[in-house]
Amino acid sequence: MAQADGRLRLLRNDGGNANRYLKLQLTGLTVAGSKNNRFGIGAKVEVRAGGMYQMRVVTQPVTHFGLGQRDRADVLRIVWTNGVPQNVFYPGSDQDLVEEQILKGSCPFLYAWNGERYEFVTDVMWRSALGMPMDIMGGGGGGYAPAAASLEYIRIPGDVLVAQDGVYSVQVTGELWETGYIDEVKLVVVDHPDSVEVLLDERFVPPGDATLRIYQVAQPRPPVAATDEHGRDLLPLLLERDDRYVSQFRLGRFQGVTETHDLVLDPGELDPAQDVTLFLNGWIFPTDASINVALAQSDQLASMPPQVQVVGPDGEWHTVIDNMSFPSGKAKTVVVDLAGKFSSRDRRVRIRTNMQIYWDQTFFATGDVRGPAPQATLAPVAADLHYRGFSRIYRKGGRYGPHWFDYGDVTLEQQWLSLEGQFTRYGDVLQLLQRADDMYVVFGPGDEVTVEFDADDAPPLPAGWRRDFLLYSDSWLKDADLNTGTGQSVEPLPFHGMSRYPYGADESYPADAEHLRYLRRYNTRRMTANQHLP
Numbered sequence: 001m002a003q004a005d006g007r008l009r010l011l012r013n014d015g016g017n018a019n020r021y022l023k024l025q026l027t028g029l030t031v032a033g034s035k036n037n038r039f040g041i042g043a044k045v046e047v048r049a050g051g052m053y054q055m056r057v058v059t060q061p062v063t064h065f066g067l068g069q070r071d072r073a074d075v076l077r078i079v080w081t082n083g084v085p086q087n088v089f090y091p092g093s094d095q096d097l098v099e100e101q102i103l104k105g106s107c108p109f110l111y112a113w114n115g116e117r118y119e120f121v122t123d124v125m126w127r128s129a130l131g132m133p134m135d136i137m138g139g140g141g142g143g144y145a146p147a148a149a150s151l152e153y154i155r156i157p158g159d160v161l162v163a164q165d166g167v168y169s170v171q172v173t174g175e176l177w178e179t180g181y182i183d184e185v186k187l188v189v190v191d192h193p194d195s196v197e198v199l200l201d202e203r204f205v206p207p208g209d210a211t212l213r214i215y216q217v218a219q220p221r222p223p224v225a226a227t228d229e230h231g232r233d234l235l236p237l238l239l240e241r242d243d244r245y246v247s248q249f250r251l252g253r254f255q256g257v258t259e260t261h262d263l264v265l266d267p268g269e270l271d272p273a274q275d276v277t278l279f280l281n282g283w284i285f286p287t288d289a290s291i292n293v294a295l296a297q298s299d300q301l302a303s304m305p306p307q308v309q310v311v312g313p314d315g316e317w318h319t320v321i322d323n324m325s326f327p328s329g330k331a332k333t334v335v336v337d338l339a340g341k342f343s344s345r346d347r348r349v350r351i352r353t354n355m356q357i358y359w360d361q362t363f364f365a366t367g368d369v370r371g372p373a374p375q376a377t378l379a380p381v382a383a384d385l386h387y388r389g390f391s392r393i394y395r396k397g398g399r400y401g402p403h404w405f406d407y408g409d410v411t412l413e414q415q416w417l418s419l420e421g422q423f424t425r426y427g428d429v430l431q432l433l434q435r436a437d438d439m440y441v442v443f444g445p446g447d448e449v450t451v452e453f454d455a456d457d458a459p460p461l462p463a464g465w466r467r468d469f470l471l472y473s474d475s476w477l478k479d480a481d482l483n484t485g486t487g488q489s490v491e492p493l494p495f496h497g498m499s500r501y502p503y504g505a506d507e508s509y510p511a512d513a514e515h516l517r518y519l520r521r522y523n524t525r526r527m528t529a530n531q532h533l534p
Helices: 290-295 512-522
Strands: 020-027 044-049 050-059 062-067 076-078 085-089 094-098 109-113 116-125 148-157 165-174 178-193 197-202 214-217 225-229 258-264 276-284 307-311 317-321 332-335 349-355 359-364 374-376 380-387 389-397 404-410 422-424 441-443 447-454 467-477 526-527
Touching: 020 044, 020 076, 044 389, 050 062, 050 116, 076 512, 094 225, 109 178, 109 404, 116 148, 116 404, 148 197, 165 349, 178 359, 178 380, 197 332, 214 276, 349 526, 441 447
Parallel strands: 020 094
Antiparallel strands: 020 062, 044 050, 044 076, 076 085, 109 116, 109 165, 148 467, 165 447, 178 374, 178 441, 178 467, 197 214, 225 258, 258 349, 276 332, 276 359, 307 317, 307 349, 380 447, 389 404, 422 526
């Protein structure tokens, strides 16, 4: 061997193959994956075997770890190039490891007490994406996503939220690789005749708008026909909300982006004198910050939000809504006002996109769909922050269903690399959720916020009526993808009125006496970056 000083050295192996080793080849996802990196070059691999610890950065297809006389390693951790960790316990000595396609960022989860157990409702805080590179969901351009807080209403069906001992109880959990900041929570009571269904428009919209509009439908009109761009019959998949999803499209190079596909809906005969509203329920598998960066750098790939098209007098399809938007996560409803959109007797509607959206149910409604006014708004009476862990994850409805979560099956083992900064200390946090004042609960992976409301504050339910609920929140969310601006840390702290995020030296979190007391009293749980194996 030639040394740096020019001298030669002879190395001789006198031990033969007496020692054992681990030979590892990483395989990154190449279809619908978050990376175009076949061998995971740049990933960090850590191995622990007894008291021995080794770390390598992947620089070639095969990475070698010596184990001495140990039969095998105890645990192997890969930190992929977008920061996602993957653990393998007791790996084999000669192993190809394929990257897992895991849900690392989506939004915090909402569970409600249904009278017997806590049941997963949906994900929340979807309107906030602090530090998310633009081209988010077809946004295009440069910079980061809007910095305003997510002001959001989430529908909770009445049979999912049931009072126990005079209390309505919900859980907001952090189970993905994210930091959440919850500033205000309220529970809105909506009573309505049993003969109508009450709905919200739960599409994604930029943060900042808190307008509440409730819809009610007494006679939903399912389409008489539904096809894709190839004429394949999709109608049986769309008649009921039954976890059978439209999934005939081809996945693309990146998670969240598919080949362009169509959904053509025929409502049948409609009264031309009445307004028409389209309701769609489904879920989206989103891109992430790393994918948005890749899309922004490509002149061939881009997200195309759903377009709404109708048939014109010339018999051709014409776009009447450039951006219908998409469901804000899992099991969400999108409401499309079609009043004044038709220009011929043909009432078919075509929705065209290349986003990874799975529709479960669609129907039309005619006439006035304005819903009832809320009967009461309940402020929280108790709130507690604590560590809970991570629910078992599965796909509801099978391969094409959304990721769903079993609250009753939980692991305490941390699933993600630690984030750095000052989180809110565990315990009573009621004072932090009563109003939007930039003094909020800061929570991370594994944390849970229990929020309770006094059921006696709601009015009596009239006979023959049904009660549903809306959970309102004022909050922010920041995922920990390595391409998210300051995604690995709690700071800088968001605040209402900031013009951008991350913000510059010309702006700062409030530094008055009240906010400084809040920081000293509540945000005392210091977390540091996790550099090694657990």
